[in-house]
Amino acid sequence: MSAGLFLSLEGIDGAGKSSHIDALEALFKAAGRQVTRTREPGGTPLAETLRTLVLNEAMDPLTESLLVFAARRDHVVQVIEPALARGDVVLCDRFTDATFAYQGAGRGFDQAVLATLERWVQARDDAALLQPALTLWFDLPPEIAAERLAGARLPDKFESQPVEFFRRVASGYAARAAEAPRFARIDANRSREQVWAQVEAVLAERGLIGRHTR
């Protein structure tokens, strides 16, 4: 049985993450892997209920942080850990880096409190923290992301924020990426084909796909 592999996709709203999840799933399936595809906030019935609240209701940043971590705990226990134990590739559209970027950098909430919640929620039996093996960070200037999203869909609470909010979120991702080698920056200000080529190149460089799966 293959070892489980946990991959997350991150970036500001409209950066283009979701546009590549189908292809990632197909790539790993073609290599004979079982894929669990999921998202945050969400991924379980309870976490999806919390997602609806977080994306639509006004609340203070501590409440928001507690709700995303509560959703994450349920998601980790019910979906992510069992999938990794089965040997699946877990493709997760956002994980805890989003909390540091949105609630931490974007909303200005205390990063030390977020780090404590991260330790509580992601603690494993061996005391290590559950973290993705690879985080694909789709980096796109906020002005371009706003242009791409304009008219694409009805904006939710976060998507309605001004461009300054997304500048802070983007700097939050950059700070997190500077600390964690699991991050791979993808220049998302390219055509879909060029973005996908970067994703494939990162997976190959990190030994996560072989030439036969490309």
Ligand SMILES: Nc1ncnc2c1ncn2[C@@H]1O[C@H](COP(=O)(O)OP(=O)(O)OP(=O)(O)O)[C@@H](O)[C@H]1O
């Ligand atoms: N490389 C690209 N060039 C131009 N437009 C793109 C590109 N990639 C995605 N788009 C378009 O930009 C919009 C946002 O893309 P997508 O939904 O994949 O972003 P996202 O990062 O998943 O956003 P969110 O986190 O808000 O769901 C979509 O309308 C999509 O078709």
Ligand SMILES: Cc1cn([C@H]2C[C@H](O)[C@@H](COP(=O)(O)O)O2)c(=O)[nH]c1=O
């Ligand atoms: C995990 C997580 C997400 N968010 C925000 C980021 C996005 O604006 C939405 C999720 O929408 P998507 O279309 O599924 O990307 O939620 C957040 O603020 N904090 C988090 O921890």
